[in-house]
């Protein structure tokens with residue numbers, strides 16, 4: 001048996017592949033990993049799987065319908081777990097085209113390839129097939145302070161090119177189920193953090209900048225709220241939804257852990273003060289408030305009661321345990337950080353922060 005994972009060389013995808021193969025319940029099944037290796041995809045995340053026949057890496061684009069068709073026909077996976085996307089809001093503001101191409105058109109192409117494949121299946125194989133679409137809480141838009149957290153029935157009100165492109169992909173997935181009967185599942189998860197997180201996103205950026213003695217750029221007043229979830233918990237939620245989720249349903253996944261950005265940044269500074277004190281003084285001295293993100297969503301919060309009630313899933317990590325593990329991981333993997341901070345990464349830092 002096998003599964004096809006898209007975007008399995010990215011942050012969450014690579015954690016998912018590693019966890020899948022390490023878990024005795026799933027590790028007997030091959031993972032076919034289709035990834036275009038954009039700036040966010042990194043095969044060194046999967047270096048420990050070198051020579052492991054259970055991991056088949058395919059360098060290619062989800063929009064290449066012929067390639068996806070060949071993979072489905074050749075491997076006959078029992079499921080597609082779809083992570084591949086452009087995922088960074090700031091990049092979507094500076095260049096939305098790639099987000100429409102991959103997140104909307106790419107998901108469309110993948111759905112069509114999946115539909116053609118699934119339509120030709122029979123019996124048990126057809127009944128068991130699943131298309132699991134990994135999405136975000138950002139599709140629901142921004143919450144007012146004190147407003148109830150997002151449930152699965154919250155209206156879609158995406159505000160950034162990124163969240164609009166993910167919302168579009170969610171709607172396509174829903175329609176392919178409703179119209180064609182494709183057996184889909186969708187997860188909408190809050191902000192993840194953990195190992196292999198590309199240092200353009202808040203938490204890894206703050207860790208690597210602090211260690212380099214660089215400014216810690218906090219957008220606006222830093223009081224924007226996110227609901228942070230350790231990546232391993234997101235991966236276990238996806239495994240639960242794939243195993244036991246009801247076809248056609250969506251499941252919100254979150255950490256029950258709302259925090260303003262400034263608290264996240266100061267928590268990272270305190271951990272670094274403890275684990276790698278700087279002779280120059282406390283890391284919080286580097287906090288620098290910079291120009292806010294245009295259209296910045298003020299608050300996200302996930303109501304994760306449905307997945308707990310139906311599938312018995314709850315996060316295993318608290319923020320305190322998860323952020324400590326994460327900071328330690330970055331301290332122990334300076335080589336990984338140096339590798340991803342390529343020329344392309346430096347260009348991004350100049351483009352995004354140069355004008356703030």
Ligand code: NAD
Pocket residue numbers: 006007008009010011012013034035036037038039040041042060061062063082083084085086087088102106134135136137166188189190191192193198
């Ligand atoms: P990421 O940017 O780290 O990784 C994306 C991966 O997809 C990379 O390996 C990249 O090479 C690959 N990819 C991009 N375009 C592709 C294409 N056209 N064909 C094949 N592969 C392609 O993203 P991530 O943070 O790991 O997010 C994974 C998924 O989870 C995304 O769909 C994202 O919307 C969703 N999500 C992310 C978060 C979060 O906090 N990071 C939260 C909720 C949901």
Ligand code: TYD
Pocket residue numbers: 088089090191200201202203205217218219220222224225226261293
């Ligand atoms: P990010 O990690 O980009 O995730 P998202 O925008 O998908 O929630 O950002 C998390 C929060 O941190 C968001 O409110 C924007 C803020 N932020 C900063 O204050 N400074 C930064 O340099 C970055 C990258 C993000």
